[in-house]
Amino acid sequence: MLQVEHFRHLQAEVTDWRRHLHRNPELDFAVYETARFVTEKLASFGVNHIETRIAETGIVAIIQGQGGLGPTIGLRADMDALPIQESTGKPWSSQFDGKMHACGHDGHTAMLLGAAKYLASNRDFKGSVALIFQPAEEVELPSGGFKMVEDGFLDRFNIERVYGMHNWPGIAVGEFGLRAGSLMASQDDFDIVVRGKGGHAAAPHLTVDPVPTAAQIVLGLQTLVSRSTDPLDALVVSVTKQSASFAYNVIADQAEMAGTVRTLSPALRDFAERRIEEVARCIAMAHGAEIDFRYRRSVPVTFNDAEATKSAIQAARSVGRAVDDQIKPVMGSEDFAYMLKARPGALVFLGNGSSAPVHNPAYDFDDEAIPYGIGYWVNLVKSELGDERVLLTRQ
Template structure:
């Protein structure tokens, strides 16, 4: 771009840190600290490698392309005791099991099947001994959706469900719901520009413009809330999925990623504009 100057305007290259840690993430912090105004950014675009998609191909869609991420903690408070005498306890392990199963009915029986909602329990902590029923059990996990309204639904219904189940057994809960990342939403004009730039590089047949959205989350979403634009996936071949220790970035994808960025700048900022 610096050598050819086949564009009219200015370009900011954003190197985004700290995508994965808990809120506040790098994308949120950069927007909060004024990156858009500081560098006069009017449109913003992002890219992510995509295992399973052939190198040299791209995938994108209009609207929500990745889901929101919320995280939750539930502490079930019962009454502990000896495992040989469960009748003298209010067993938080059994209650926690009921709560975990109950949370899944919020998806299967209280959510429109045409809308995406995922509630995954990923942490469970109880006693450390074979013969102890603990006083409390800690449950934690994540909530993903493409529909912003379902975030409110999930928070309210998860609390009501967990609290109702616990109190039915004579126990109680503590509940924490942390809103981490909104859905990544591709704007219409920005998506069209991204598709045009990718197609001019690799041809229409190598650009899937109607990919299925991923329910995974991406904190680039905060940048797309601040400015219009789009997020696209770059093929990374038949490697393991992201977040798998066997994931391997294919260096052959680099020219396609670089080519896309150059084409995009020249498409968004044409000299004749």
């Protein structure tokens, strides 16, 4: 295993790549220039096997080791930005209004490119490394991770394990966090339309007002967590959108609301889907109203395989200042979960220091984390595709 100092010579160049990507953010699946930049860099490293246009703009590039036959592992980075107006004031700030890399995907992409450059020049491993550059991590279903898995790239490239990395504000630069099992929550979304009877706001007795009915539904949903689930289990139900009439003197025919559900448990997903509809329908009935209900399952739980997590911990400890291998799960979601559902693997958090939180206009990726990220990827390849690991895998 190599120490972080072994990768510091790459930091300046990879920082330039990262800041170029930061200046030029692209959204969703339309990461055309980002994908072009990635493809050109990979080709310049001598990576010959590059497949593009997977799930529209996704890329998979294969680096074959020179140590003989062995498995193929996948290393994944996401490429898309967010529809946020940047406020950092940095020299490398976004050049496009309403778009910015507010989640560090520019750093993820640049670090995987840095690892690709190193691995292409140092192929002292058995088997192959699949470099996965994914679009549209930030979108709702179907996201980029979902569509890449549906495309069948894992089977096409015979990928046996997949690994991901996400920067994490609040963890010190040079430190890592991960755990076996559930690391990040599932994400489901729901829409409720409360149908009543509209009329004049001065004569509410002649209407079936959907607004107080909707308000009661919001309050009723709060007790799903506080009174209907084990306090030691993790469930979040948040109503995030509401609308009805747009006039002061009109009681609308209907009120609309929407929200999200996050949990670390598949059983609680089933519970939430069933009980949200039951609570909403019964409250509406009590007020003389009706509801239309839609529940959409999106991202599954991000679940780290136990054996793959051991390899990730070994790689992180070899290069990092510290590793928390029992980090608390978080209730945010990550569409890398689709790849982890299809193959064993692990997601690791890489410290981004005391930066603003992700999805914040003041957020910026900390370039001091770059050599740690590159070193993690390289040492993970050594851990997974070294002679001893490949021998154990094949027995």
